[in-house]
Structure formats: structure tokens, C-alpha cells
Amino acid sequence: MTPAFEKLARPIQKWIRTQGWSELRHIQSQATHAIIGGNADLIIAATTAGGKTEAAFLPLISQVLDDPAQGGGFDLLYIGPLKALITDQAGRLEEICREMELPVTPWHGDVSAAVKTRALKAPRGILLMTPESLEALFIRRGPEIPGLFGATRAVIIDELHTVLDSERGVQMRSLLTRMELAIGRPIRRIGLSATLGDMELAKAYLRPDDPGRVVLLEAQGGDAELMLQLRGYISGDKDEKTPPADHQIARHLFRNLRGTDNLVFAGSRQSVEIYADQLRSLCEEERLPQEFYPHHASLSRDHRDFVEKRLKDTAKPTTAICTSTLELGIDIGDVACVAQIGAPFSVAALRQRLGRSGRRAGQPAVLRQYAVETRLTPHSDYVDRLRLGLIRSVAMIDLLLEGWCEPPRPQALHLSTLVHQILSVIAERGGASAGRLYRVLCQEGPFKNVEARVFTDVLRALGDPETALIEQGDDGLLLLGRVGEKLVEHYSFYAVFQTPEEYRLISGGKELGTLPIQNVMAPGMMLIFSGRRWLIQEIDDRAKVIVVVPSKGGIPPIFGGNPGDIHDRVIVRMFAILEGNSAPAYLDRTARDLLDEARRHYGQLGFSASSTAAFSETRFAIATRVGTVKTTTLALALRSEGFAVETHDGFLTVTAKDRQDDLVLTIRQIALGAQITLFSDQTNLIFEKFHPYLTRTLLELDASGARVDERALPELCRQIAIKRPEGR
Numbered sequence: 148m149t150p151a152f153e154k155l156a157r158p159i160q161k162w163i164r165t166q167g168w169s170e171l172r173h174i175q176s177q178a179t180h181a182i183i184g185g186n187a188d189l190i191i192a193a194t195t196a197g198g199k200t201e202a203a204f205l206p207l208i209s210q211v212l213d214d215p216a217q218g219g220g221f222d223l224l225y226i227g228p229l230k231a232l233i234t235d236q237a238g239r240l241e242e243i244c245r246e247m248e249l250p251v252t253p254w255h256g257d258v259s260a261a262v263k264t265r266a267l268k269a270p271r272g273i274l275l276m277t278p279e280s281l282e283a284l285f286i287r288r289g290p291e292i293p294g295l296f297g298a299t300r301a302v303i304i305d306e307l308h309t310v311l312d313s314e315r316g317v318q319m320r321s322l323l324t325r326m327e328l329a330i331g332r333p334i335r336r337i338g339l340s341a342t343l344g345d346m347e348l349a350k351a352y353l354r355p356d357d358p359g360r361v362v363l364l365e366a367q368g369g370d371a372e373l374m375l376q377l378r379g380y381i382s383g384d385k386d387e388k389t390p391p392a393d394h395q396i397a398r399h400l401f402r403n404l405r406g407t408d409n410l411v412f413a414g415s416r417q418s419v420e421i422y423a424d425q426l427r428s429l430c431e432e433e434r435l436p437q438e439f440y441p442h443h444a445s446l447s448r449d450h451r452d453f454v455e456k457r458l459k460d461t462a463k464p465t466t467a468i469c470t471s472t473l474e475l476g477i478d479i480g481d482v483a484c485v486a487q488i489g490a491p492f493s494v495a496a497l498r499q500r501l502g503r504s505g506r507r508a509g510q511p512a513v514l515r516q517y518a519v520e521t522r523l524t525p526h527s528d529y530v531d532r533l534r535l536g537l538i539r540s541v542a543m544i545d546l547l548l549e550g551w552c553e554p555p556r557p558q559a560l561h562l563s564t565l566v567h568q569i570l571s572v573i574a575e576r577g578g579a580s581a582g583r584l585y586r587v588l589c590q591e592g593p594f595k596n597v598e599a600r601v602f603t604d605v606l607r608a609l610g611d612p613e614t615a616l617i618e619q620g621d622d623g624l625l626l627l628g629r630v631g632e633k634l635v636e637h638y639s640f641y642a643v644f645q646t647p648e649e650y651r652l653i654s655g656g657k658e659l660g661t662l663p664i665q666n667v668m669a670p671g672m673m674l675i676f677s678g679r680r681w682l683i684q685e686i687d688d689r690a691k692v693i694v695v696v697p698s699k700g701g702i703p704p705i706f707g708g709n710p711g712d713i714h715d716r717v718i719v720r721m722f723a724i725l726e727g728n729s730a731p732a733y734l735d736r737t738a739r740d741l742l743d744e745a746r747r748h749y750g751q752l753g754f755s756a757s758s759t760a761a762f763s764e765t766r767f768a769i770a771t772r773v774g775t776v777k778t779t780t781l782a783l784a785l786r787s788e789g790f791a792v793e794t795h796d797g798f799l800t801v802t803a804k805d806r807q808d809d810l811v812l813t814i815r816q817i818a819l820g821a822q823i824t825l826f827s828d829q830t831n832l833i834f835e836k837f838h839p840y841l842t843r844t845l846l847e848l849d850a851s852g853a854r855v856d857e858r859a860l861p862e863l864c865r866q867i868a869i870k871r872p873e874g875r
Contacts, residue, residue: 151176154183156209158247163205174366178202181362183210188336188354190307190346193366199339202364203303204240207337208273210300212247220298222249224334225275226319227305230255231455233275236305240273249273254280270295278310278319279641282571285322286635289575292329299326299334304353307338308495311352312555314564314643314835320355320593321568325575328587336361348554355593372511373501373548377540377731379738380519392519397425400466400486403515405438407483408458409466410473410503414489416443422488423468442469455479471496473503484513490539494717495552497543516540520741528800529752529760529768533725534745535796537738539713541731542720553714558596559853562845563835565594565605567643570616570627574635578624581606601848608842616840643836650686650693650831652676659695666712666794667779667854669830671786673698673793673800682791688833698791698802712854715774718797722772725749758867759814764806769799769814769867777863780855781817783825788813811868818864825855 151171152160163171171179174193181189183206193199204223211222227233237253244251250272254263266274267288276284285292302323310316327333338353350358378399380392389395400411400422413419419441426439440454451472457465458479467473485504491497504512518537521527546552568588573579581603589597597605606625609616616631627635634640652659662676670683674695681695725746730739752760752768760768771778775794782792782799789808793800801810817823826832832846833839834854841849851857 149176151179154179154209155205156212158212159205159209159243162243162246172198172202172366174198174364175202175205177364179206179209181364182206182337185362186335188338188361190338190340190349190353190361190363192340192346192364197366200236200239200305203337203339204243204273207301207303208243208247208249211249216298216300218298219270219294220296221252221270221272221274222298222300223273224296224299224302225273225305226278226281226302227275228277228309228315230257230277232305233277237275240275244273251275267291267295271298278315278322281322282318282641283638285325286571286574286641289577292326292575293331296326296334297330299330301335301337302326304336304338307340307349307353308499308552311349312553312559314561316352316555317561317564317593318567318643320352321564321588324592325572325587328591352555355595374511374513375516375544375733376514376735377516377518377537377544377733377738378735379537379741380517381522381737381741382519393421394425396488396517396519397422397429399517400515401426401429401439404466404484404486405435406464407466408464408479409482409484409486410479410500411466411468411486411488412471412500413468414470416445416470418488419443419468419470426466426468438464439466439468442467442472444470444472458482479503481510483510484515486515486517487540488517489519490536491543493553493714494543494546498547498552501547514544516544518738518741523744529748529762530795530798530800532745532748532752533798534741535721535798537741538721538724538745539717539796541724541734541742542717544733545724545731546717546720551716553716556853560596560601560849561594561853562597562605562841562849563837564643565597565602566609566616566837566840567640568592568594569605569609570631570635570640573617573625573627573631578620578626580624584625596852601845604845605841608845609840614840650691652681653692653694654681654696662693664693664831665834666775667783667830667832667850668693669783669786669827671789671791672782673791673802675793680793686829686831688831689839693831712775713796715777718772718774718778721797722770726755758869759811765803765808767801767803767810769801770797771799771863771867772797773859773863776854777856777859780825780857780860781863783830783855784817784823784860785810785813787824787827814864814868818861818868820861823857823860825857826850 149171174191175198178189178191181187191199191202207223216222225236227236233253233255237251240251252262252266252272252274254274254276310319323334323336336353346363347358350361350363354361380395382392411422413422423439423441427437430437430439442451442454454465454467457463458467473479482503485500487497487500501512501514504514518540520534520537521531523531565588569584572584572587585599585602588594589602608614610618614630615628616634617625618628620626649661650664651661659676668674668683668686670685672683673680674683680698682698683693683695685694730742734742749755754760754770758770762768771781778794778797778799782794785792785801789804790810791802803810826847832850838846
């Protein structure tokens with residue numbers, strides 16, 4: 148064994164020998180030296196099943212055993228994103244600690260009250276919980292926090308990449324800061340992740356005040372061989388003799404996945420059910436046992452448990468058709484293949500999903516990507532002609548192969564989560580002064596971008612009699628108000644995140660259906676729904692209603708993009724692909740033909756030489772060549788100048804009210820710094836859970852920090868106005 152092995156406690160050495168390990172993995176040796184030999188914060192980055200959990204816990208448990216804490220409290224705190232992951236990790240740790248008399252306590256809604264009560268009476272060992280459970284502990288047992296965590300040596304944050312740029316991640320950082328303030332000292336932070344983009348930003352997330360002291364340990368090599376194919380399909384008309392694209396994909400999945408364990412990420416819950424039903428029918432047609440099952444958040448916990456257990460059962464081949472529910476590190480055993488239907492949402496998510504395959508030594512990781520494009524007609528929209536779904540898929544796969552993924556956005560204010568944490572601190576303490584709240588949350592905590600003036604405005608908004616979240620006592624302390632008390636008392640308060648809001652679409656007094664909205668929209672912008680273009684007339688954020696009228700825009704594109712933000716670098720790569728002349732080896736013949744077709748139309752539309760294309764005297768396309776945030780910002784600016792605007796990946800479709808509206812002149816004026824009003828009274832700005840309690844001014848400020856980029860507008864418009872040399 149290596150010198151690192153000799154540093155571990157005797158019981159840990161004995162456990163390692165019983166596992167039959169000939170030696171520690173390199174990342175485990177590195178972590179052992181770093182943890183036992185120092186006190187720095189760490190990020191341990193390795194592929195899925197790369198030994199990250201053992202790399203962190205074996206030396207940490209050794210420290211607990213060799214140098215027991217003198218005071219009371221849990222020795223180690225593990226924070227994971229999912230209850231199922233916590234249950235899984237608790238089982239692994241219980242096996243390690245079984246003969247060491249070190250308690251391992253999983254803590255979530257499915258754990259009995261007796262287990263929790265016993266742990267609170269004699270807190271020690273390892274505590275595993277979600278951020279929401281930790282939040283509940285602060286609110287319900289605030290005065291006990293110093294006693295519960297006074298002896299805690301380290302907090303281990305699993306799946307670190309999932310919280311870097313989210314409201315939930317900001318909540319976790321706030322809770323850790325509050326814990327350190329409560330016990331009067333820093334707690335070592337150790338992040339585990341299989342997927343990280345900008346490592347410096349990841350360090351800044353883990354220890355914002357001193358990212359330089361964070362040590363990064365990355366596993367070298369160890370990646371499985373990758374087998375990859377992107378298959379293209381064309382959705383035919385009902386009269387076509389060829390089967391619909393989804394039937395073709397289902398048959399391909401059936402032929403290639405049957406008899407093994409696999410994950411198929413199908414996108415929406417509706418798509419999951421469609422493909423699961425088709426695959427089930429194929430099993431029945433072939434008189435074969437059922438082995439394809441849906442898995443998404445709307446299904447019962449019992450059903451999801453059933454699917455997860457089948458995946459772990461090596462005797463029962465199982466393929467789960469899922470949304471993002473199986474993206475994170477729940478232990479479902481080894482899967483032979485990961486399939487992705489439709490354009491991925493982010494490179495980070497695609498990389499995490501791929502990490503579920505190729506975990507067994509000698510087995511390749513397998514990714515099957517399916518791109519569905521519409522059959523073109525003389526009236527097809529330019530977006531369909533450019534095959535943007537396929538192009539985005541290729542761009543993200545290429546960036547995945549290069550090892551890149553999306554970094555967090557450090558400029559965001561996260562005012563919704565700030566509201567949540569203000570209420571949480573008040574509930575924890577039974578009251579708090581404005582000065583203490585600002586110090587704990589903004590000066591010491593994660594809301595450092597929030598200036599004192601803005602913080603005061605947030606408190607005023609929460610104290611408004613109509614809001615009634617907080618009120619001021621006679622002694623000046625801020626207390627929970629009438630509405631605030633009801634909010635905090637309900638279990639749903641502990642989570643800061645929510646699923647995208649479903650807005651009802653109304654046209655002519657009739658409801659068309661519902662649509663999840665995650666991006667900024669305003670009257671004068673267009674959206675695609677149920678195979679038609681619709682022009683937005685009114686938006687009611689409070690009632691979650693969008694009033695639309697049919698838009699005269701020809702046949703709408705099939706590929707409208709997914710909700711959420713596509714990063715600038717992904718869009719830049721998409722344009723490089725459109726302007727290139729080589730095809731990746733992983734494309735099948737149909738996908739190569741679609742790529743050639745997209746490039747041909749790109750040239751015919753003139754985007755190689757210009758960023759604008761005119762379809763008529765009033766309808767244009769703009770190639771923004773930037774991601775969702777900047778493209779949306781330009782869309783809002785043009786809308787404020789009277790244009791109707793439709794957003795796509797790196798493109799805008801712009802319609803003028805009449806031929807007198809000069810789009811080129813408007814672009815030039817913005818490029819020269821003309822003052823533009825991005826937000827109207829009806830621009831939807833309520834995206835996060837506690838946004839409804841903020842004023843319009845604060846909502847605009849919050850959106851400006853994360854969802855739009857007004858400062859980028861002049862340069863963006865200058866680039867659009869420049870005529871590009873041929874071939875570039």
C-alpha cells in the first residue's frame with residue numbers, strides 16, 4: 148500500500164483490506180494527503196464512480212477516529228441535492244462505519260421522527276441532509292445550532308456543479324455562513340463533483356472570501372472510452388409513407404437497448420410518456436417482458452423507487468425513459484448507454500448524464516443522441532432551414548469532448564433568495580435588527596452584490612402593509628409579519644426553488660393551453676405554441692396569464708429552443724459549425740445531410756457576409772451570434788422601439804409595423820449608445836419563488852443582474868451593423 152494508506156486510521160485500513168483493494172486510487176491518495184496533512188478547503192473532481200466519496204470520507208473519518216472531538220455535535224456534515232442520493236450515500240457510509248461505532252444519520256422527510264430525535268439528543272458521527280432539511284433545522288431549532296455543529300470538522304457538498312449558479316446554491320452558502328457565525332469559527336468545506344467548468348469560479352463559490360485557499364484535486368485520466376453517435380431524423384407529414392420520427396427513434400432504441408440497463412433522457416414529461424408508451428407497446432408486440440419504464444417528478448415516489456431498484460438489479464434489464472430526474476448521482480448501478488432525444492439544454496447536463504455510462508472497468512461510455520428536424524417545404528421558416536436543433540446538439544457535443552461546461556454568473560443579485568433568507572434569519576432568532584441581517588447575509592454571506600441601499604429597499608418592500616412579510620417591534624427589531632409567519636410555518640418554505648411557472652395562454656377569450664416560461668417576455672414579442680406563431684398583447688405576472696393574438700409570420704419553425712439560457716460560447720460554436728465545411732465523424736448519414744443542408748441555407752440567406760437578412764419590407768432576421776441573455780436583451784430593446792420580436796438560438800426574427808420602420812437605423816442608434824427602455828409595466832419579471840413580494844423596481848434590478856445584459860447592447864449592435872467579409 149501507499150504512504151497515504153498508512154495515514155488512515157487502523158479501522159479504515161481494515162475496511163479497505165476487506166474490500167479487496169490492492170491500492171487506493173490516485174485521487175484518494177491525493178485527498179488523504181491533503182485532508183490529513185492540512186486544513187484547506189478542497190474540491191475533489193472526478194468522473195462518476197471515480198471514487199470521490201471515499202476520497203473525502205476515508206481521511207475525514209480517520210481524523211474523527213484518531214482525534215475525537217472534545218465537545219458535542221456532529222463530526223461531519225454531508226449535504227446532497229436529493230433524498231435518494233442521501234439514502235444511497237448513508238448506506239455506503241454505514242458499511243464503512245459499521246465496526247467503528249460512528250453513527251451515520253440520514254435526515255430527510257422519509258426518515259422517522261425517532262431517528263431524528265435520537266440524533267438531536269446525542270449529536271455525533273455523520274449527518275447527511277439536503278439544503279432544505281438544513282434550512283428547517285435553522286428555523287425550528289435555531290438556538291441549538293451551536294451545540295449541534297460545534298464539533299463539526301468539515302461539510303461535504305456533493306454534486307457541487309448543480310448548485311454553482313442556482314438559488315439553491317446561494318441558499319446553501321448562506322446557511323453555511325450562518326453556521327460558521329453561530330459556532331464562531333470556519334468549517335472546512337469539501338466539494339465533490341464530476342462536472343465543473345471554470346474551476347476558479349468554483350473555488351470562489353466554495354469559499355467566496357478566500358478562493359485562493361481552496362485546493363483543487365482533479366482525477367487524471369480514468370475516463371472511459373467513449374462511443375458516440377448523433378442520428379438525424381426528419382419528421383414527415385401525416386401522408387408520408389415513412390413512420391413518424393418518434394416511432395423510428397422508439398424502434399431504434401428498442402433494437403439497441405433491449406436486454407441491458409440504460410437511461411433515455413427524453414426532455415419533457417409528455418415526451419417521456421410518449422416514448423415509454425411506444426417502447427412498452429413494442430415489448431408487447433414482440434411478446435417480450437416489459438423492461439422500459441417512465442421516470443419523472445410527476446410519478447409517484449413508489450413508482451420511481453421501483454424503477455431505480457430495477458436499474459440496480461443486474462438480473463432485470465431495465466431502461467428508464469426520464470426527464471432530468473436521473474441526471475444526478477443516485478446509485479442506479481451501471482448503465483450500458485445514455486440516450487438523449489432532442490437538443491441538450493446545457494453542456495454541463497449532457498456531461499453529467501454521460502457520466503452515468505462507462506462506469507465499469509473496461510466498458511465504454513455510450514451516448515446515443517437523436518436530433519429530429521422538420522421536413523422542409525417552400526414555406527418553411529429560416530429557423531427550420533438552418534436546422535438549429537441539430538446544430539446546437541453538435542455544438543454541445545463538441546464542447547463536451549473538449550472538456551468545457553458552463554460557468555456560473557457571479558453578477559446575479561438573487562433577490563428572491565435574499566427575501567427567503569431574511570425571513571429565515573428572523574425566524575431562527577425570533578427577531579433581528581436590520582444591521583445584523585445586512586451583516587450576516589450581505590457583508591458575511593453570499594449576497595455581497597447587494598448594496599445597503601438596495602437591501603433597505605428590500606426590507607421596505609417586505610414591510611409594506613400589503614405584503615406583511617415583516618414588521619418592526621417597539622424595540623426596533625424586525626419580526627415576522629402576519630403573512631411572513633404563515634409562509635415560514637409551512638414546510639414548503641424550506642425550498643427556495645420552484646419549477647418554471649406555467650402561464651395560461653389566452654386568445655379571443657379562449658384558453659389555448661399552458662406554457663412554462665423561464666425567459667423574459669414582453670408585449671410585442673412573439674412565441675410559438677401549438678404549431679402557430681402568436682403575438683403577445685398582455686402579460687399578467689400575478690395571474691400567470693399571457694394574452695396573445697395570431698401572428699402573420701408564415702409557417703412557424705418547429706425548433707423553438709428550450710426554456711432556459713444557452714451560453715454565449717455554445718452559440719459561438721453553433722455559428723462556427725454553420726460556417727465550417729467538415730462534418731464530425733459521429734454523425735450518421737441523415738445528420739450529415741441535414742448539416743450540409745443547414746450550411747447551404749445559411750449561405751443562401753447571406754449570413755456569411757451580413758448579420759441581417761430581409762424576407763420582406765417589414766420582416767427580417769438578425770444573427771446575434773450570442774447566447775440567450777444578450778439575445779433577449781436586444782429583443783427587449785427592439786420591442787421598445789415598436790418591433791415585434793421572436794427569439795431563437797443566436798437569432799431574432801423581427802417584424803416592423805410598417806415599411807417606414809428602419810431596423811438598420813435602430814440598430815445603429817443603439818450601437819451609438821441611444822437610451823433604450825428594456826422593461827415595460829407588462830414585461831414578465833417574476834421567475835423565482837419570492838419575486839412576487841418585491842417591487843417592480845427591485846424586480847428590474849434583479850433581472851438586470853442575471854437575465855439581461857444592457858451593457859452589452861452597444862457592442863452587440865456594432866457587431867451586427869458591421870458587414871462581414873465573405874467566408875467569415
